[in-house]
Amino acid sequence: MLPKTRLGKRSPLGALVCTSCPSMESTLETGAHGDPEGGVGSPTMGPPGPQHLSRFNYKLQPGQKVYVLCGGRECTGVVEQHNHVDNEVAILLPALGQHVLRKLQDVWTSPTVPPQPPAATQSTSKPYQVSSCIDVPNVPRRSPESVDMDEMMAALVLTSLSCSPVVQSPPHRDTVIGSTGMECGAGELSDSGSSGYWSCDRGYRSPAPSPPITETEGHSLATPTDEGLDMELEQVLFDEPAPRKRRNSVKLAYRCLWPNCGKILTSVVGMKRHVRTLHLGQSVEHERCSRSEEDFYYTEIHQRELQPLTPPPGVSTHTPIPTTSNSTPWLACASPSSPSPSGVGSGEPGVGAGAGGDSPTEVSPQPSQLSQSAPSIPGCFGQVHSEHSYQAPTSVQVVAPPVSVSSSCRWTKPTSTPQPSQGAPFLVRSVSVGEQWLQLQNAPIRPHPASTSPPRSHWATRRIRGEAKKCRKVYGIEHRDQWCTACRWKKACQRFLD
DNA sequence: GATGCCGGGAC
DNA sequence: GTCCCGGCATC
Numbered sequence: 001m002l003p004k005t006r007l008g009k010r011s012p013l014g015a016l017v018c019t020s021c022p023s024m025e026s027t028l029e030t031g032a033h034g035d036p037e038g039g040v041g042s043p044t045m046g047p048p049g050p051q052h053l054s055r056f057n058y059k060l061q062p063g064q065k066v067y068v069l070c071g072g073r074e075c076t077g078v079v080e081q082h083n084h085v086d087n088e089v090a091i092l093l094p095a096l097g098q099h100v101l102r103k104l105q106d107v108w109t110s111p112t113v114p115p116q117p118p119a120a121t122q123s124t125s126k127p128y129q130v131s132s133c134i135d136v137p138n139v140p141r142r143s144p145e146s147v148d149m150d151e152m153m154a155a156l157v158l159t160s161l162s163c164s165p166v167v168q169s170p171p172h173r174d175t176v177i178g179s180t181g182m183e184c185g186a187g188e189l190s191d192s193g194s195s196g197y198w199s200c201d202r203g204y205r206s207p208a209p210s211p212p213i214t215e216t217e218g219h220s221l222a223t224p225t226d227e228g229l230d231m232e233l234e235q236v237l238f239d240e241p242a243p244r245k246r247r248n249s250v251k252l253a254y255r256c257l258w259p260n261c262g263k264i265l266t267s268v269v270g271m272k273r274h275v276r277t278l279h280l281g282q283s284v285e286h287e288r289c290s291r292s293e294e295d296f297y298y299t300e301i302h303q304r305e306l307q308p309l310t311p312p313p314g315v316s317t318h319t320p321i322p323t324t325s326n327s328t329p330w331l332a333c334a335s336p337s338s339p340s341p342s343g344v345g346s347g348e349p350g351v352g353a354g355a356g357g358d359s360p361t362e363v364s365p366q367p368s369q370l371s372q373s374a375p376s377i378p379g380c381f382g383q384v385h386s387e388h389s390y391q392a393p394t395s396v397q398v399v400a401p402p403v404s405v406s407s408s409c410r411w412t413k414p415t416s417t418p419q420p421s422q423g424a425p426f427l428v429r430s431v432s433v434g435e436q437w438l439q440l441q442n443a444p445i446r447p448h449p450a451s452t453s454p455p456r457s458h459w460a461t462r463r464i465r466g467e468a469k470k471c472r473k474v475y476g477i478e479h480r481d482q483w484c485t486a487c488r489w490k491k492a493c494q495r496f497l498d
Numbered sequence: 499g500a501t502g503c504c505g506g507g508a509c
Numbered sequence: 510g511t512c513c514c515g516g517c518a519t520c
Contacts, residue, residue, distance in 0.1 A: 470501075470502065470503095472500090472501065472502080473501080473502095485511095485512090486503085487502085487503090488512085488513085489503095489511090489512065489513060489514085490502075490503060490504085490513075490514065490515090491502090491503060491504080492502075492503055492504085493502075493503085
């Protein structure tokens with residue numbers, strides 16, 4: 001029933017359609033009323049029958065009253081154990097005096113009711129009234145399973161709406177509501193109760209849970225590698241919700257700073273061991289003596305997992321950035337197309353550094369793959385700003401010549417074919433990366449003073465309209481199919497670059 | 499009003 | 510990831 005066409009953004013129609021979603025409606029019903037007996041029946045719950053639990057990764061509590069099919073008829077049982085791994089539930093059937101093992105989907109928490117009259121089913125095919133989602137009549141004809149379902153759906157939405165980690169806390173409140181089924185203190189759906197409906201240890205996750213805060217996340221917050229630190233701070237200060245998509249998630253890795261090395265490991269332990277065994281020449285027995293010495297010989301780097309700034313095809317990716325300006329020479333900004341950037345004949349740092357097998361998570365920096373070629377946007381940093389993929393020239397010729405900048409870097413043609421399958425580039429944590437990125441972004445267009453606080457407002461980030469003709473102007477609106485993809489998508493024109 | 503395109507939603 | 514569009518800035 002949902003329209004095939006994509007809904008307009010912020011379209012009222014979209015909102016209406018959204019609210020007509022059965023699950024949503026039921027959610028709103030449940031969420032809207034607090035009356036235990038309130039709410040309509042659940043015509044939107046689909047076919048009547050047992051409430052199967054596997055759909056929600058239901059967490060059954062020991063002692064919970066459930067219903068299973070036994071010998072072709074429904075039996076009441078008590079949960080003895082819920083095995084999440086196998087999704088099986090051990091159930092004691094007091095009536096039969098036996099224990100059974102059932103899959104979770106074969107267990108329900110409320111007794112099966114006779115099939116509802118067709119009217120109920122018929123109502124599902126009716127177009128949903130938006131008002132019905134809001135104004136809920138107080139008709140005490142909810143079936144227990146519908147109540148259960150509503151509660152679960154409400155809890156689902158509550159969980160999804162809430163980004164609080166509290167929701168992910170393990171269930172601490174027994175699911176008395178769900179277990180009783182018939183009595184089903186339906187309206188007593190509380191947050192804690194709702195959270196108790198789901199186990200958080202497996203499989204199911206709410207549609208939009210707040211991701212667990214990892215060390216990497218923490219670093220990415222503190223790493224001004226993209227839009228700027230103040231943006232992050234602003235979100236914190238103004239308690240704004242986290243952006244829907246975090247694009248600059250980075251992984252932590254560790255790069256050996258020993259001369260002629262450069263080995264990258266993803267574990268600090270492995271890195272320490274590497275430094276100890278290969279460079280410090282210490283055996284394991286001595287590690288306690290100079291435990292922290294190896295800390296001076298490696299540095300943290302950040303590997304970008306999702307690269308928002310994918311260079312256009314043919315443009316190689318990033319070059320590792322030194323943590324500090326006086327870092328090792330191979331991390332400097334020299335053209336990595338030369339076989340040995342450091343001039344010390346290290347060849348492939350990190351690969352030839354031995355210690356193979358030292359860590360299974362070894363990552364090669366692949367400096368030869370990091371030739372920096374960005375035709376239109378210069379820069380020497382790992383954060384090479386480029387257009388989105390849709391803006392990347394496909395069959396369109398790129399007319400933007402390399403622009404020399406005051407940077408000490410220069411862009412060179414890639415000396416090898418790009419190998420995107422190679423390990424993602426690493427970025428050494430650098431304080432000035434974000435600032436440099438902004439400079440890079442703005443440099444070709446207008447002079448931008450070396451600002452310490454990158455501007456975020458539109459007037460700063462928005463491109464100034466160029467003089468060049470755009471596809472719309474050249475081809476006209478009637479030949480939209482001849483526009484470049486970016487223009488068709490209302491993005492920055494790629495065919496007629498400024 | 500037309501145009502360029504950023505930001506973000508839908509898929 | 511692509512595709513699309515609302516909305517804003519600019520002309």
